[in-house]
Amino acid sequence: MASQVPSTADGGQRRNSTGKATVVRKERRYKGEEVRAALYLIIPSLIGFTVFFFYPALRNVYMSLTDWDMLTDPEFLGVQNYVRLFEDRFFWNSLRVTVMYVIYNIPIQTVIGLGIALLMNQLKNSTAFRGIILLPWFIPNVVVGLFWLMLLNPLVGPVNLTLEALGLDRIQFLMLPQTALPSIAGINIWRHMGYVALLFFAGLQTIPNHLYEAARIDGASAAQSFGKITLPLLRPVMTFVVVTSVIGSFQIFDTVAVTTEGGPMRSTEVMIWFIFEHAFRRFNMGYGAAATMVLFVILVGFTFAYMKITRGSESHLG
Amino acid sequence: MSEQRHSSDKEHRAGTGQSPGNSYERTMLEAETKLRTIRAERIRRRLITAMGIGVLLFVTLVPFYWMVRTALTFPPEIFRNPRSILPPQWTLGNFMRVLGMVSAEEAVALGGTGQALGFFRSLWNSIIVTATITVGQVFFSACAAYAFARLRFPFRDGLFSLYVAALMIPMMVLVIPNFALIHELGWLNTYRGIVAPFFFMTPLAVFFMRQFFVSINKELEESAYLDGAGRLKTAFRIVFPMSMPAILTATIIVATTTWNEYLWMLVVGRDRAVRVLTVALGIFRQQTPQGAPDWGGLMAGTMLAVVPITIVFLLLGKHVVNSIGHTGFR
Numbered sequence: 001m002a003s004q005v006p007s008t009a010d011g012g013q014r015r016n017s018t019g020k021a022t023v024v025r026k027e028r029r030y031k032g033e034e035v036r037a038a039l040y041l042i043i044p045s046l047i048g049f050t051v052f053f054f055y056p057a058l059r060n061v062y063m064s065l066t067d068w069d070m071l072t073d074p075e076f077l078g079v080q081n082y083v084r085l086f087e088d089r090f091f092w093n094s095l096r097v098t099v100m101y102v103i104y105n106i107p108i109q110t111v112i113g114l115g116i117a118l119l120m121n122q123l124k125n126s127t128a129f130r131g132i133i134l135l136p137w138f139i140p141n142v143v144v145g146l147f148w149l150m151l152l153n154p155l156v157g158p159v160n161l162t163l164e165a166l167g168l169d170r171i172q173f174l175m176l177p178q179t180a181l182p183s184i185a186g187i188n189i190w191r192h193m194g195y196v197a198l199l200f201f202a203g204l205q206t207i208p209n210h211l212y213e214a215a216r217i218d219g220a221s222a223a224q225s226f227g228k229i230t231l232p233l234l235r236p237v238m239t240f241v242v243v244t245s246v247i248g249s250f251q252i253f254d255t256v257a258v259t260t261e262g263g264p265m266r267s268t269e270v271m272i273w274f275i276f277e278h279a280f281r282r283f284n285m286g287y288g289a290a291a292t293m294v295l296f297v298i299l300v301g302f303t304f305a306y307m308k309i310t311r312g313s314e315s316h317l318g
Numbered sequence: 319m320s321e322q323r324h325s326s327d328k329e330h331r332a333g334t335g336q337s338p339g340n341s342y343e344r345t346m347l348e349a350e351t352k353l354r355t356i357r358a359e360r361i362r363r364r365l366i367t368a369m370g371i372g373v374l375l376f377v378t379l380v381p382f383y384w385m386v387r388t389a390l391t392f393p394p395e396i397f398r399n400p401r402s403i404l405p406p407q408w409t410l411g412n413f414m415r416v417l418g419m420v421s422a423e424e425a426v427a428l429g430g431t432g433q434a435l436g437f438f439r440s441l442w443n444s445i446i447v448t449a450t451i452t453v454g455q456v457f458f459s460a461c462a463a464y465a466f467a468r469l470r471f472p473f474r475d476g477l478f479s480l481y482v483a484a485l486m487i488p489m490m491v492l493v494i495p496n497f498a499l500i501h502e503l504g505w506l507n508t509y510r511g512i513v514a515p516f517f518f519m520t521p522l523a524v525f526f527m528r529q530f531f532v533s534i535n536k537e538l539e540e541s542a543y544l545d546g547a548g549r550l551k552t553a554f555r556i557v558f559p560m561s562m563p564a565i566l567t568a569t570i571i572v573a574t575t576t577w578n579e580y581l582w583m584l585v586v587g588r589d590r591a592v593r594v595l596t597v598a599l600g601i602f603r604q605q606t607p608q609g610a611p612d613w614g615g616l617m618a619g620t621m622l623a624v625v626p627i628t629i630v631f632l633l634l635g636k637h638v639v640n641s642i643g644h645t646g647f648r
Contacts, residue, residue, distance in 0.1 A: 030470055030471055030472060031470070033548070033549065034469050034470055034471065034549055035469075035470075035471040035472070037465075037469060037548070037549035037550050037553075038465040038469040038470075038471035038474075038549075039471070040461075040550060041461040041462060041464060041465040041469070041550070041553065042461070042462050042465045042466075042471075042477075044458040044461065044462075044518050044519070045458050045459060045461065045462035045518055045519035045524060046462075046477075047518055048458065048515075048517065048518020048519040049480075049481065049484070049518070049519055049521070051499075052492070052496055052499075052514065052515035052516075052518070053484045053487070053492065053521065054480070054484070055495075055499075056491075056492045056495035056496050056499065057484070057487055057491060057492065057495075059495040059498070059499075060491050060492070060494060060495045063494065063495060063498070070498065070501065115370075116370075116374060119367055119370045119371060119374075122363070122364075122367045123367070123371075127636055127639055127640070129371060129374075129375075130639045131631070131635040131636065131638075131639045132375060132378055132379065133374060133375075133378055134635075134638070134639055135378065135382075135628075135631060136378060136381075138574050138578075138627050138631060139578070139623075139624055139627060140577065140578035140580065140595075140596050140599075140623055141578060141580060142578075142580050142596040142599050142600055142623075143596075143599065143620045143623050143624060146599060146603060146616055146617075146620050147381045147382075147384075147385060147620065148381070149603075149611075150384070150385075150388065150613055150616070150617065151381055151384060153611075153613075155397065155400065156396055156397060156400040156613060157400075158380070158384060158400075161400055161401055190377070190378075190381075194378070198639070247488075250488070251488055251489060251490065253490075253580070253581055254580045254581065254596075257580070257584075257600060258599070258600055258603050261604075272490050272581075275490055275494075276490075276581070279493075279494050279497075280497070280585055285494055285498065288494055289494050289495070292488065292490045292491040292494060293491070295488055295490065295491070296487065296488055296491050299486070299488060300486060303486070
């Protein structure tokens, strides 16, 4: 199904038209009845989009240039919030923590997801298995965080009790600065690995079997056909997985909020937590807004850079 | 295996001993050995697959099991008997406390901390908020998606590009100004305030359904239109019913995303009257004693949040599992 979906903005209409002449004629003139119907269909979504997406996006830019506590009138500051951010070592800390989190999270999650997908591919009917492994992805982050808060607890958590039974020391996973962030990354890997696996699995299904057969006849080992066939042909899926998971990971909040609240010693103070604290606990709305703008720029920059480097949306299958 | 090869060797020696038969038997022997290694390889592969699946199922399901086990345990026993795989002392008290079915003193007797829990209210709030957002968002997004996919109108492509561009905006960029707006409207801590930003559309829902409408065959709607059905009638009578699988997928995803949402609900709906489950759980977690958290209550609360999802999943899981991989809907 995925391959049938045209990815460009000009979808069905013009593609199916028979000749160039009709295309031009159609483009120039709109039919009144059609435009009216479109208007009725679009208006509710357009209201929602304008009021809750477009306007706030612009307003956020303006807010980032002001000092506003929501009680008194906003005071225009220019770029002062950005200067302050640049000098705020806790902001830099949150940036560093977030990047570290992404580094812990993404490679492992991608490799595990791909491994599970290959495993699914070995099964004749994997629907039940796929269903179970996807289940954590449907559970609220808050709940997943609470699960693991208990499972990793040094006193009652089965993880530590198992460690102890194996003759190892208990680890205060979420309570130590060194282990808290990797633990949170682990928790999110647990939640997302099934989803990532499913995306890879769908990608694997699109690779024609005859390629593998040809490789086998030519004497290629399993490792070789994986490296030379599977991985290159999975590139579009890989790009989708990496880009969306990095964007998602940069915005991690829920798990931190219910497990460590940024602690211990700011070791898990990720960007969204930093912003949340400033905007909604101290009501420095302008300062928080400025930080969100930095986050936005980072994410857009990352996406374009990654696409450019990997030319990721192209596949050899076309 | 080596023993078998040995015996066939003996057979061979006991046989004719002549050269033509010898080479024939040798080929057979080689083929057999090869077959055996292929079989051994296949068995080894199956074994690895089975082990991998076993480990993954274990890792995925144990947290759920431990949640149920803890939720059903009399709280002091959770600390006294952490190694017990079954609940050391069964009780439904945690659920009764969490649902607010007992008084504060009774709650303490059941092993609680006396902390007031109104999860019944929150469960109800979660249901109302999720239902409202899902119905509104899926319906209006489907309408817009159809217009973008099939109808020609001025500024169509530009507008659609704007919707797609909005996909790139991090949630937090919108949360701050939307919070300000809801505050200015005086809608903080109301259902209206919680629901409004997601009720009319999300760019993702429009994008997803547009991609689907573009991919389906046009002939049916075209003939309906030529029969004089009108554009709107064609959409509602022909296209939407035909697209039920995609609309169902969108519905499930929108519903779970809404059910799971934390940040927005926390910011605009902290009041007990409108507090949804995720927010209630977050606040419960904050207020529970640091040294000895009320694990029984927490896990009973998480079960309330997990059970509805699990039911939906059992009913529609197959559909979800099969559609997610294909669409990459997130």
